[in-house]
Amino acid sequence: MKTVFLESHNIKNKFSGFGQFNYHLIRGLSQVKPEDLSIVLHAKNTEILKNEFGNTFEYRKYNSLSRHKPFRIKKKYDLWHCMNQNIKIEPFHNIPYLLTVHDIHFITEGSEGLQDKLKAKFREKLKRATAITYISEFAKKDTHANFEVPDIPEFVIHNGNTITDTKVPESYTPPVFPEKPFLYSIGDFSERKNFISLVEMLRLLPDYNLVLSGSNSSTYADSLRKKVAEYNLKERVLLTGKVEDTEKKFYLKHCEAFVFPSLREGFGIPPIEAMRYGKPVFISNNTSLPEIGGEHAFYWDHYDPEYMKEVFLNGMHAFHEKQTFYEQWYVDRAKSFNWVNTARDYLDVYHKILS
Known part of the structure; x- marks a missing residue:
């Protein structure tokens, strides 16, 4: 039996x-894993995973020492799946x-020195790779534009929608x-998420509040709070911090629209989650977002406040003119991003590499 090792320690967060x-x-994967394949999960708290998935998988406990070369995992698995580009294991x-x-x-993020260090590590991953999924x-496209990618099999597999219930x-x-009535968005408070543009727009939309969820202990979050105070919007811009699933679902279900002016995304799950509730989504026309x-x-x-307001009001008018059509289209669109299908696609890639 072939064994696939999933470097999955990021599951802790x-x-x-x-x-x-x-x-x-x-x-x-737990729903579609074939009997002839063994999959090993790598995690700090394996007991939680065992309680949920039982004997479907094997488990290996994460040790932070394994980030360092002398202590790397020596077992020769048939396939190692590095589940994101930033992993040090x-x-x-x-x-x-x-x-x-x-x-x-x-x-593009962080100091020039940090960028150079991360680029070098990523080049090492590209050289090591037998195949790449995006x-x-x-x-x-972005990877090919900025790095020399080896001539190996490449696959694009979209993520699924995390909200099914x-x-x-x-x-x-x-x-x-x-x-x-409120607009909703979620994400880390960073320049890339561009939440301040929503605060600027909200000044011109007196009939709405704005609810923002996500980790908000950053320098960017401090800048956003200053803007909120400057515009006297403390009663209308509500920061929830990180949210559990039920809280997030409440905001998605009850918002008037989902707003996501991100400057750069590799995928973009939050707009899909909002679509699952039939909500109109207003997103940036850049990077992966039109694809999603x-x-x-x-x-x-672009993000001129007056322009953003006009796009929003025109979009809401179009949505309400054909609300039944839009709601059904959004729900169908969200359902087309399915984690079971995604898992099947990854299994196909595993088998192609292993054969």
């Missing part, structure tokens, strides 16, 4: 994009190696409750 990817791919031996690339944001066509308990009230949003999302080409 389910609030992060990598944590979500790891968990939902593993969950999808590598196999000791030169064995078949599948690299999944989510994005290459590191080429989570979007854009991620593939849309129910929210009737009695549930979130800790932060918006009193008037499709023809009936509404797009911002």
